[in-house]
Amino acid sequence: MSGAGGLLVFLVSVAAGLLALVLLGFLLWKLLKGLIWLIAAVARGIGWFVRHIFAFVAGIIGDSLRLCGHVLTAMAFVPAIALNILLNRWSAANHYGSALEAELMGGVNCIYRLAIGHVAKLLLLTPVVEGLERRLPDVVARAPGPDRPSGGANTFEGWKVTGSLAGGGSGGKLWLAEPLPEKRRELLGAGRPCPDKVVIKSFSLEEGSTLPQIVRENRALSAARDLGLVLEHELTAARFHYVMPFVPGDDLGTVTARLHAKSGPAGLDDEPLRAALGYTSDLLATLDRFHRAGLWHKDVKPSNILVSDGRVQLVDLGLITPLASAMTLTTHGTEYFRDPEMVKLALKGVKVHEVDGVKFDVYGAGAVLYSMVENSFPVHGSLSQISRRCPEALRWIVRRAMADMANRYGSAREMLADLRVVQSADDPFRVRPAELPSLAGAPDPAAAPAAAAAAPAVAGAAAPVAAGTHANESSRLAAGAPRRRWGRGVSFGVGRLAKGVMLAFAVMLLLPVAFAWFFVFSAPGAGPGARVGSAARPFVYEMPDAAAVESAPPPRPVREGVESLQPVSLDHRPPGSSPVLHTAPPPAGLVLLLDDLSAAADETLLAWRAGLQDDLRAAHFALLGCGDPQDDATLAVTGFTADMEIALLAGARATVGLSDPSDDEAVGRLLEWLEAQDERLDAVVWLGRSDPGQPVRTRVVARKAELASSVARAME
């Protein structure tokens, strides 16, 4: 027993000993491994430290040598500059001056790296100074120049220069100015808005501008003037300048950076996203206006878009080109926001009117939208990836705007229609691309006005619009190409057949109605001036041709295409909503006639307008803003002075800006403006059109629904 017990004890002892040995070995192994890892880590650390120090020393030496090189080279340029100045060779002196500047900038960069960059890197503080060398020169480069032109503050007659702005790449200088009293009177007297601050863009050969720059700007100027973007301009032997209203605010690039800073690295949060959609919507509406006026902006990019009071303004008119221009297409524009296809076409030497400039602006708008979503520009062109938070439908819009020419939106308005669906959605992330009008097969909204503009009755002034904007689409359709209907290829057969049958059925039903309509309204009794609208559209007038106007004795000549839009009034406007139609009966009152037709009015239009005024007066309305002797009587009755009348007109004009009466947002602004005016003013009748070839539109904006209704009835 004791032997067995001893054996057992022995075996247990041996086992325990072995186990202890194994454990010890394991611990030693782990310890050794840890030690090796530690030694390796220390060695790596030392290696890294040595490399770090070496990189620092190498950087210091390298940059010191580079600095010496820059200084020596810069010194070599100084005598060359001095010599050329002495020889009166200013161009050469300028050339060497630029080289000197480049060398000095290189030297400054070296000093920066020596004093801050390398030291920060050595101390592992790189993130603290990261990008400083880029941001600082950028801010300095964008700083305004001297606050006065060389000729003093009164260089530009009628304007007092108060400061300057950083110029763009067009070679002009930008001056901030205020109108002198006589200039203010002159502008208001002419019924034109007179902003408190303006920007004067000035080109002078003596100040470094070149002749091609001046020629280009001058060419663009006539287009800008047509759009009312320029208050005045002057070309003298010494200088060329033009005056534009000053738009305060930051450029869209800066605003986008702020939106992203507010949102975080994942992308725009809901509120900033809404803001971005609003900006894009404004931009597209502006572009649409340019295009309908037959113009191509050609340089749509964030730095040319100013955000002021939540609205955007497209600035820099330097590259504006008529869509129907016979000039050769150039590659001007800004990389990443310019369609590469345009460069290709320019290299081919095509003419401007041979390309669809509208689509190039649409590409720019898509790139701007991309830059807002991504906070960077689309370096990959149409293949650029959208990696930040973005609704699926918005991605679709960006890609469609930047797609190949044949697949791109046909107009800014078509893109805007898609964007508004996303913008108006409660949750933009729930909108599917399939729900967008363009994918759902809706026709291009720009097509209707184009057709109207192309109608023979329309004045020739509109020709560039129709020709430039829609000629390509029209010719494509004329050539038998099918209208693009996105996403419909799948159900082509059965769907198209069913639609055909339904269409035929509808035509059969409508034909008798159409015939009846034709016979009723072409009957002798109907005559020119008869109302041709239905109950649903009560304010459509028919305009006879010019000869008929002269011979017919109508109570008031009427004009084809004149469209009275829904009158609006303050008391029927729900907060934050669009204006509504009034229906109640009215009293008489004081009406301001905001007439935007004068610039290009023909005789028939003038006759129609005079008739309109007579009708309103016959209905016992006192009119302001008509510019005729009867106004004096009105003024006597109402107690308004001529200056007050001019100020009212100017204020109303400034409020509606470049819009036309169909623009609900402008109407909303006009309502607010009216609310803030003297209470004696009861209503505004706004006459306008989006461009000379488009139908004339009238809009009544009144304090009271009854009054609006009354004015509208008088206008019938």
Place this chain on the structure above:
Amino acid sequence: MLSDLTTGFIGRLRARDPQAWFELWETFGPILRSQLAKWGKGRIGVETVQDLSQETLAALADAIDRHDPDKGARFSTWLLAIAKHSLYGEFDRRMAQKRGAGRANVELNDELHGGEAAPDAPYEQAVFHAKVEAALRLVERESDFVDFSVYRLRVLDGRSGREVAESLGISEPTVSRRLARVRDAVRVRLLEVMIKYSFSDDEAREAERNGLQTNPNKADDALFDEAVAEIYHRQQVLRATDRAAAESP
């Protein structure tokens, strides 16, 4: 031996066809800028890099007339040699400005065979990726917009077939059909682009070596899509680097 496609393209370059030059610039411009910025770091600024990348293409115009296919240089090496030549030219000019001396001309083929322009692996990869991107761009331009959108969502953005179908309001089988249509087009275009920008057989076979079977069976579709997506994303990174360089002073 050069293929007809390559010969035709070189012919267009020799004839100074602006479209051909633009094509070359659009496809390889970012690589050249990236490479020149890498070489000239600290010595040349961004604007010089951009000027040089344009000069490189201008130098190509001269070099293309002297190009001898029998020497067996790869297209990528050829491009790189000319880029380096342009960079050296810039340095020569700077030195000449300092010394008041002229600039020595460097023969393209001297550069090539002197071994100074030996391309590294990342550069070769970048050139290959640029070719794939060029093929994608071609397909995007010639495809129906919805078709390419399906391809973009499904392959480049990595969405599921169901998600794509829901998003675009079409059925899943339609998604598959449209996807297949674009994928086939990508294969065809990829083959063309590879051949067009290749001076050697080895270069032309690069696609297959990188998992892009241009004559595959059905089972290879997923691999093909995956490879294209990966290259697309890498190319995005390269472009972003190019952009960052453009933004820096």
